[in-house]
Amino acid sequence: MSKETARELIEFIEKSPTSFHAAAVMGEMLEDAGFVKLEERDRWELKRGGQYYTVRNGSALIAFTVPKEELAGFRIIASHSDSPSFKIKENPEILADGQYVKLNTEGYGGMLCAPWFDRPLSVAGRIAVKENGRVITKLVNVDRDLLMIPNLAVHMNREANNGYKYNLQKDMLPLLGEASGKGKFLKIIAEAGGVEEGDILGHDLFLYNRQPGTIWGADEEFLSIGRLDDLQCAFASLKGFLAGAKEKYGAVHCVMDNEEVGSETKQGAASTFLFDVLFRIHKALGGDYEDYLRCVADSFMISADNAHAVHPNYEDKADPVNRPYLNKGIVIKYSANQKYCTDGFSAAVFKEICRRAEVPYQTFTNRSDMPGGSTLGNISMAQVSVNAVDIGLPQLAMHSPYETAGVEDTDYFIKAARVFFE
Numbered sequence: 001m002s003k004e005t006a007r008e009l010i011e012f013i014e015k016s017p018t019s020f021h022a023a024a025v026m027g028e029m030l031e032d033a034g035f036v037k038l039e040e041r042d043r044w045e046l047k048r049g050g051q052y053y054t055v056r057n058g059s060a061l062i063a064f065t066v067p068k069e070e071l072a073g074f075r076i077i078a079s080h081s082d083s084p085s086f087k088i089k090e091n092p093e094i095l096a097d098g099q100y101v102k103l104n105t106e107g108y109g110g111m112l113c114a115p116w117f118d119r120p121l122s123v124a125g126r127i128a129v130k131e132n133g134r135v136i137t138k139l140v141n142v143d144r145d146l147l148m149i150p151n152l153a154v155h156m157n158r159e160a161n162n163g164y165k166y167n168l169q170k171d172m173l174p175l176l177g178e179a180s181g182k183g184k185f186l187k188i189i190a191e192a193g194g195v196e197e198g199d200i201l202g203h204d205l206f207l208y209n210r211q212p213g214t215i216w217g218a219d220e221e222f223l224s225i226g227r228l229d230d231l232q233c234a235f236a237s238l239k240g241f242l243a244g245a246k247e248k249y250g251a252v253h254c255v256m257d258n259e260e261v262g263s264e265t266k267q268g269a270a271s272t273f274l275f276d277v278l279f280r281i282h283k284a285l286g287g288d289y290e291d292y293l294r295c296v297a298d299s300f301m302i303s304a305d306n307a308h309a310v311h312p313n314y315e316d317k318a319d320p321v322n323r324p325y326l327n328k329g330i331v332i333k334y335s336a337n338q339k340y341c342t343d344g345f346s347a348a349v350f351k352e353i354c355r356r357a358e359v360p361y362q363t364f365t366n367r368s369d370m371p372g373g374s375t376l377g378n379i380s381m382a383q384v385s386v387n388a389v390d391i392g393l394p395q396l397a398m399h400s401p402y403e404t405a406g407v408e409d410t411d412y413f414i415k416a417a418r419v420f421f422e
């Protein structure tokens, strides 16, 4: 079962090289399950017992169900669709030494630089084109080995193994081809998007790692692929959401974009997206703001974003006692300074969900002398304030373009999500 789920997760991530693709793939899975797509610009007419989803910016998605009876609160799982990468700049081609064409990129989020070198890369994202007098967007994925960021030989940089500081403008630009490749980049993108080069008016294109996902280890207990943070949680949340009965509460599967750059976009967790959707559900059912507030007071959110497992070569980087490991269960994340929204109450509720789902859980806190990261849970509280817990699945090499997780843990979260939505 868990290996089958691991393979499914790998397939899901391989189809989702960018947040735009992740939203599209989740949209297809929801439509296959009978969900109806709502446009934000339309008036929403909802039926009791109905199942719906909506997408903002093509990169953030909220799916929800309306219970047959009175809405008794929401059960929300929130995760994110984006991962650190490199974004292609405007006028991307740079001629190097008159012999090479390389691409001008800038960093997106806090990536580990070293693992981007010496591996085939490609480009995916969306393009904006004019069609029938309107600007529309289209997904593109070049889907072949197209680029490489070659390392500088150690002979020319004797400091390479002594803690090298990467310069994003100097060190990280990918090689596209020889000088004859000049002028070809946008042609390749146009071809992948099925449009003419001249029709491309704008683009949001990102590099991605071409290395396929793999299941490995002495007992095939590990899996590796890019974007496990946070597509592993988005995938598990959706699978649990689709499997759960969703009868009593408004079930909400929410995947926000731009977590890696602070969430402060119209499609990020700091935006009104979740509030807008929850309020419109009440409005469409004939309720008012008072009904909405009463319902939110009876709601619960699981903020799901991957967690750091103890690293086999850096045992000292973890807290002395709260030490998550791969394949040992869902990680409840705590922070006294509320970088995570977990508190004693919400942790207790989540432990009870795990007990009912018969899945293991573990706990994470940063070492007291390390600041650690943050996530979308507490950011979204500014718009929709509910009881919430921060959890994640344990992983290694977070923010590398090739991350590692346990084969068992995805299933644990699917089971817990299913119980939560019931």
Ligand code: ZN
Residues within 6 Å of the ligand: 080, 229, 230, 259, 305, 306
């Ligand atoms: Zn994350």
